[in-house]
Amino acid sequence: MVYILRLVYNVSVVYKYTSWLEAGVDLAKYDTVRSDLAEKIEAYISQSGLRAHDKLPSERELSSHWGVNRMTLRQAIERLVDEGILYSIHGSGTYVAPQKINRNLWQFLSFSDAMKEAGLHAQTTVISIRKMEANKWLAKTFSILLGTEVYELVRIRHVEHEPFALETIYVPCHLCPGLEQHDLEQQSLYAILREVYHIELTKSKQEISMSYLTEEEASYLGVAPGEAAICTKVVTATEEQVPIEYTIEIARGDRCKFSTILK
Known part of the structure; x- marks a missing residue:
């Protein structure tokens, strides 16, 4: 049996969960939603034929398209940024990163x-x-x-x-x-x-x-x-x-x- 091990080096990220815990948010469910959203964004990139440095629609458009709140969408985008799939430019938007x-x-x-x-x-x-x-x-x-x-x-x-x-x-x-x-x-x-x-x-x-x-x-x-x-x-x-x-x-x-x- 052959296993493929992929080592991906990224900048570490700290997620601030404190306020959500206090609000009684189900973090496991939230992580699942965010993970699903990240996969949807990747699928959107592929299906739309977006290439490196192409711009994604705005957070407002995407959150409306998938019926999710913008905070959840933003966390999914941040996850993909950390994984090197997307990159963001302050005041400009989110773009497809060159393939690793x-x-x-x-x-x-x-x-x-x-x-x-x-x-x-x-x-x-x-x-x-x-x-x-x-x-x-x-x-x-x-x-x-x-x-x-x-x-x-x-x-x-x-x-x-x-x-x-x-x-x-x-x-x-x-x-x-x-x-x-x-x-x-x-x-x-x-x-x-x-x-x-x-x-x-x-x-x-x-x-x-x-x-x-x-x-x-x-x-x-x-x-x-x-x-x-x-x-x-x-x-x-x-x-x-x-x-x-x-x-x-x-x-x-x-x-x-x-x-x-x-x-």
């Missing part, structure tokens, strides 16, 4: 291949590529001497023409001499390693954590500093378990979710 990009942890795919498989258009912008001396962490990761030259590649990943993630990649220079001469915006790094340097990557170890964007990271990703982000650190290796690449990816928390399979 699913990262399948059970598949070993390059970013380019994963986006292609999902039917999404991906682009890459290289910020910099340089040679540097390996620090203690990189030396330990790659089992090389301290000070050995490694490439540092910094690039932005775009999905559907929007900045999605900032990547910093390290690869030992002796494994792929002349890497900087390749078009790392148009070509997949994994494809270059495989086709030019005959290095086949088949395994990876990933560490995922929550983070908040610094001013520099936020400027690259086109969002405000302090916004939630997902930090993924990946060591990628060959079938013989030789580490080849170490990547730190900072992805926008509002655009990303992860899924895996437990057996």
Whole structure:
């Protein structure tokens, strides 16, 4: 039997139930109504053919359409905002949020291949590529001497023409001499390693954590500093378990979710 586990990172929300408790409101029933409304809103989006950044009808119109009070409707909308399905602009209204990009942890795919498989258009912008001396962490990761030259590649990943993630990649220079001469915006790094340097990557170890964007990271990703982000650190290796690449990816928390399979 196979179970699919989806991990979705959202900003935590505190619901203020005190006044409702005092009023004798049945919270279980209220939550059911709100959950049903959230599903109706999602169905409305799908059936109406609304796309990312399309505006929903006003709360007054929707509450009248479904025969519910505006407080209940507003809570359902807030729930969908927290889940990244909608977003609100004060004084303007509620809009359909861009679809979260699913990262399948059970598949070993390059970013380019994963986006292609999902039917999404991906682009890459290289910020910099340089040679540097390996620090203690990189030396330990790659089992090389301290000070050995490694490439540092910094690039932005775009999905559907929007900045999605900032990547910093390290690869030992002796494994792929002349890497900087390749078009790392148009070509997949994994494809270059495989086709030019005959290095086949088949395994990876990933560490995922929550983070908040610094001013520099936020400027690259086109969002405000302090916004939630997902930090993924990946060591990628060959079938013989030789580490080849170490990547730190900072992805926008509002655009990303992860899924895996437990057996």
